[in-house]
Amino acid sequence: MTLRPGILVAALCHRQALSPVVWELLAAGRSLADSSGQALSAVLAGGTAEQARELVERGADRVYWIQHPALDAFNEELHAAAVLEVALKQQPGRILLPANVAGRSLAARLAVKLDAGLATDVTSLAADGRARRSHYSGNLIADVEFLSPTQVLTLSPMAFPAAPRTAGRSGEVEKIPFEPAPARTEFVSFQAEEAGELDLGSAERIVSGGRGVGSPEGFSAIRGLAHALGAAVGASRAAVDSGWIPYRHQVGLTGRTVRPKLYLACGISGQIQHLAGMSGSAHIVAINSDPACPMMQLATVSVTGDMFELIPLIIAEVQKRSSSPVAA
C-alpha cells in the first residue's frame, strides 16, 4: 500500500503546557520528513502563539493552531475533532501522537475516522513505512505493516530523541477556525498527584522497589534514593498489591511502560510482567540479595546485597561526589 506523503504531529497542549514527548514526536517526524523529502506539520490544539512558535523552532514546517476554550482540558471527542479538522483537509500519510492516555484515546478515534491503520507504543519507524513495537508484553518485537494509505501512530515516550530548539527557524503558523459540536464529555475537575512527584513516563531515571522492600516504611528508603538521584519512583506489582505504594507507581504489564536512561530496581526479582514494562530501559541497575533472580540476570549492572544497607551508602556517595570539585 502506497503511503500518502506528509507527516502531521498532534501537539496536545496538556494543562497549558506542551510535554517533552511532543519534542520527541517532532524529532521522529523531522527525521522521516528529511529522509523522504516530505513536509512536517503540527497541529497545536489549545496553546499559545509562543508554543506554536516553539513547534516551528523544533522542526515543524507548518503549524495549524486551533485555539478554543473547550480544548483547555483533555476531551477525547473535542481534541479528536480538532486534529480531524486539519487531518481531513491535509490528508497526511502519517499522524504522530504520544503514547499516553490522551494520545491513545485520540489515536483510536482518528484511526476509525480516517480509515487508517493504527500502531501504538511505536519505538522505531522504518523508511519503508513499517513501524516497530513490542507485543506479547515485551517478549516479541513486531514489525507492523500498513494496509492503508494513512497511518496513525502513537510513539513511545523516551524512544526517540527530543528535537532541539533552533531560534529563528522559519515555518508558518496558520490559525484554524474551530466550532466544535457540543461535547458529550464534560470536564469536572483535576486532582494532581502529590507535589514534586516526577512522572514515570518521561523520567530519565527511575528508582523502583519490589517485594524486597518489605513494607510502606521501606519505600521511604526508595523515595530517598530517588530524590538523591533526581529520579521518579516506581514499584512492582507485588509492592503495589501489598499496599506499600499507590498503583500509579506500578511499572509493568498492569501498570506503566517506561524507557528511562537508568532504571534502578531494588528488591525486584523480575517477574515477566514487570520486565514487560521496563525492559526497554537503556541501563538497568539491580540491587538484590538473590544474585540468581531474573532481574539480576537482565541487569546492565548488578549489585548483590542488602538494599537497606546499600541505599544510604549510595545516597551518601552521590552527595559526596556531587559536592566534590573532582566529579564536577
Added chain:
Amino acid sequence: MPLHIVVCIKNTPSTLYVNVDDATGQVKTSGLMFAINPFDEYAVEEAVRVKERLPGSTVTVISLGPDSDQAVLREALSRGCDAAVLLDGPELSGGDSFAVSRALAAAIRKLSAEKPVSLALFGKNTNDGNSGVVGGQVAAWLDWPGVLSVKKIAAIDDRSATLWRMMEDGVDVVKVTLPAAVGTVKEINEPRLPSLKGKMAAKKAVITKWTAADLGLQPAEAGAAGSRARVARSAPPPARPAGMNIDGDSSAIKAEKLVTVLLERKLL
C-alpha cells in the same frame, strides 16, 4: 433505571513466553493455554458491579474468536454476566484492532436494536496485542464518547456517568453522557471469584453466535480482509549485552563502585 451493559473480552494466551515460526515470522499460538485476558477480568467485574448498583440491569458479554472461546464467555457468565455472544466465523478471524472494533461495534448495534446498550466496558489492553485501543475504536464506530483509563465509576444513572480517568499526572474527573464506551484500569476493582451457582448456570447457558453476515458486515469489512494493519513479522527482542556485577568486601565499597560506574556512564 436499569441499564443494558456490554463488556467485551478476549481469550488470550495465558503464557507470555510464545514462539515465532521462523519461516513466516508469525506467532505460534497452537498448543498454548488460553484464558480470559487478565485485564478483562476488571471490566467484567465492573459491569457486574454497575448491574448491582442499578437493580434490574443486565450484562451481555461479547468475545470475538473461534468456537473454543466459549470457555471465556462461560467464565464471564459464572462471574455474573447474564448473556453471552460469540462473534465467530472465518470472515471475522485475523483482524487488527480496526476490524475487531468494527465487528464489536456492529454487535453492540445489533444488541441495541433489542435493548439499547448504555455502557460498553473494556479492559486496559490485551496481554497479547498490548494496544489498548479497541474500546476507543468501538466508541468511534458507534459515534459514542469514549473514556479510557478509568479507575472509578463515581456515579452512574441511565443518562450519564461520572468517571475518574487516570492520567499520567493525576486524575481527571469527567462526566459523560450515555451511551459511552469505557476502558478500565486494574485499580477500578478487585475481581471476585465465580460462585458455584454462577458456574452451574454458566455451564447450562446458551451462547448466541453471530457471523460477519449476521452483523451486516461485508467480507471486505471484517477480519484480515477488513484490517488496516498487520504484523508482518515478530521476533524476540535483541538480547541485552551481558551485565557487570559489582562486588566488594563491604557494602560501602559496593556503593562507591556503583556510583563510580553510574557517573562514568553519565547516568547521574
